[in-house]
Amino acid sequence: MDLFEAIEKRASVRDLKPVDVPQADLDRILDAGRRAPSGRNRQPLDFIVIRDPDTIKKLAKAQACLADVSLIIAVAADPGKSEFWLEDIAAATENMLLAITALGYASVWIEGTLLRDExxxxxxxxxxxNMRLMVALPVGKAAEPKSQADKRPLKEIVHWDRYGNLRS
Ligand SMILES: Cc1cc2nc3c(=O)[nH]c(=O)nc-3n(C[C@H](O)[C@H](O)[C@H](O)COP(=O)(O)O)c2cc1C
Structure with missing residues (x-):
């Protein structure tokens, strides 16, 4: 799938079905995360690949849909390694979400519910x-087709030359 199609197709899917993810696909998803920009290139991130059913069950206390898949990728960071650890997490997470979408899988960025009991x-x-555990990405198939949530139109967001100069 072309990059722009993946950007448009990526959606937060919480109604997930388990699917076998071949190692080659998993490697491409993880590699997309590894290649994300990193502030001062400090690379403070680690990815945890979770396939163990008992561990998946424990993580699903954060959000039930995590129990519906057989593969979760969690993203952790060492804030001691970089002041930009949070931005780095976001960049790697989005890269992996796009790769997951491009390969035909579905996922959702789980962070808010994970942090309640980090x-x-x-x-x-x-x-x-000493590390932070910020994100869990379930990797599955969408049980039903799901579109991305509505976004504000560019004409509301883009200011030309100076803040306040919008074009209709
Ligand atoms: C920082 C961040 C935290 C999020 N945490 C959660 C979460 O804990 N659980 C969840 O179901 N979705 C979570 N989401 C997904 C958002 O709810 C979702 O991106 C938003 O509703 C827009 O929908 P879309 O992804 O389909 O465009 C999170 C997204 C971001 C960027």
């Missing part, structure tokens, strides 16, 4: 105390 989830995954 310490518990860190323990379940063995993430060291």
């Amino acid at each position: 310490d518990d989830h860190k323990k379940a995954l063995g993430v060291p105390e």
Whole structure:
């Protein structure tokens, strides 16, 4: 799938079905995350690939749809390695979401619900105390076709030369 098609097709899918993800596809998704821009190129991120059903069940306490897949990619960062760790997490996460979409899978950026009990989830995954566990990406198939949420139109967002100069 072309990049622009993946950008348009990417949607937060919470109604997921499990699917076998061949290692070659998983490698491409992880490589997309690895190649994301990184502030001062400090690369403070680690990815945790979770296939163990018991661990998936524990993580699903954050959000039920995590239990509906057989593969989750979690993103952790060491804030001690870079002041830009949060931005780096976002860049890697979006790259992986686009790769997941381009390969025909579905996912959703799970962060808000994961952070409610971050310490518990860190323990379940063995993430060291000094690190942050910010994102979980379930990788599955969409149970039903799902479109991206509505976005504000460019004519509302884009200012030409100076803030306030909108074009209709
Ligand atoms: C920083 C961040 C945190 C998010 N956390 C969650 C979450 O915990 N659970 C969830 O279901 N979706 C989460 N989302 C997905 C958003 O709800 C979703 O992107 C938004 O509703 C727009 O829908 P779209 O992704 O289909 O465009 C998160 C997205 C971002 C960028």
